[in-house]
Amino acid sequence: MASVKVKVDRKPMDFAVARAPIWCPGCGDYGILEALRRALAEVGARNEDVVVVSGIGCSSQLPHFMKTYGVHGIHGRILPVATGIKISNPKLTVIGVGGDGDGYGIGLNHLIHAARRNVGVVYIVSNNQVYGLTTGQMSPTTLKGVKTKTTPYGSIDSPVNPLALALSAGATFVARGFSGDVAHLAQIISEALRHRGFALVDVLSPCVTFNRINTYDWFRARVYKLEAVGHDPADFEQAYKRALEWPTLDPYGKIPIGIFYRREDLPAYEEEVAKLLGGKAPIEAPLELSKEKISELMSYFG
Numbered sequence: 001m002a003s004v005k006v007k008v009d010r011k012p013m014d015f016a017v018a019r020a021p022i023w024c025p026g027c028g029d030y031g032i033l034e035a036l037r038r039a040l041a042e043v044g045a046r047n048e049d050v051v052v053v054s055g056i057g058c059s060s061q062l063p064h065f066m067k068t069y070g071v072h073g074i075h076g077r078i079l080p081v082a083t084g085i086k087i088s089n090p091k092l093t094v095i096g097v098g099g100d101g102d103g104y105g106i107g108l109n110h111l112i113h114a115a116r117r118n119v120g121v122v123y124i125v126s127n128n129q130v131y132g133l134t135t136g137q138m139s140p141t142t143l144k145g146v147k148t149k150t151t152p153y154g155s156i157d158s159p160v161n162p163l164a165l166a167l168s169a170g171a172t173f174v175a176r177g178f179s180g181d182v183a184h185l186a187q188i189i190s191e192a193l194r195h196r197g198f199a200l201v202d203v204l205s206p207c208v209t210f211n212r213i214n215t216y217d218w219f220r221a222r223v224y225k226l227e228a229v230g231h232d233p234a235d236f237e238q239a240y241k242r243a244l245e246w247p248t249l250d251p252y253g254k255i256p257i258g259i260f261y262r263r264e265d266l267p268a269y270e271e272e273v274a275k276l277l278g279g280k281a282p283i284e285a286p287l288e289l290s291k292e293k294i295s296e297l298m299s300y301f302g
Helices: 029-043 059-065 078-088 100-106 108-117 162-169 182-194 216-220 236-243 269-276 291-301
Strands: 050-054 069-072 093-099 121-127 173-178 199-204 223-225 255-262
Touching (some): 029 059, 029 121, 029 182, 050 059, 050 078, 059 069, 059 093, 078 093, 078 108, 078 121, 100 108, 100 121, 100 162, 108 121, 108 162, 162 173, 162 199, 162 255
Parallel strands (some): 050 093, 121 199, 173 199, 223 255
Antiparallel strands (some): 173 255
16 A cells, blocks of 8 residues: 555544444444444554545445545445546545445446456445345345345345456455454455555445345354465465355355455556656646646636
């Protein structure tokens, strides 16, 4: 992570604000918020070097509860905004936060391109398998057969597999955490923050109000940690096989969590952009426009 060169003593509460979250009691987003604060403290991040970008949804309220810079944007547009920030100033730590509807539905196309470009953004997706903010409609990751407000007879769609998709698109860091295990999730996010390039952290995050199937107990009965079974994150084929493990195919199957895949030898997209500008980031490159041209542009957009 380019912005964290010297580790300083930080605490999770250094990234907290006085305003309390507005999520339902027990929401998985609380675990993600705490894990993110712990991870930033672990890597020694400075508040003024961190930008958290979100879209629309319950989890996208998260930047409001972080003592960092934040952008609360429009639905499904987290990664384009985060990409622009990172390219402009690679020294910043840029984190995208959103839900499965935001990231795997409306914003799915952006995930593919951010992954293949290897943009140096950490993308944390709160995956509760339902549209929670709009009171419980089917989302792209809702399990087949589950009844929701929009699937009263049970979903007939096969759910999106975000990890397999990210791996196929060329993502260089792919992981899954569980908001019911904050310490483990914080460890995953801290590794994502240290990664060079794009990092997807899918988080199993129960919606306690509108998803009564995929509960904390449901996940606790199924999750297991990749590091406990000797998984090698450098092995792409093994990572892909692990990514396909999911109870959709086997009702009594297990769900792996941890770092599935990590590759550090590829340049990040912002590094490639800087090469085009003589080694400088756009924020450092001179704006070679005359005052007259700038005035003309301002007039055009103004």
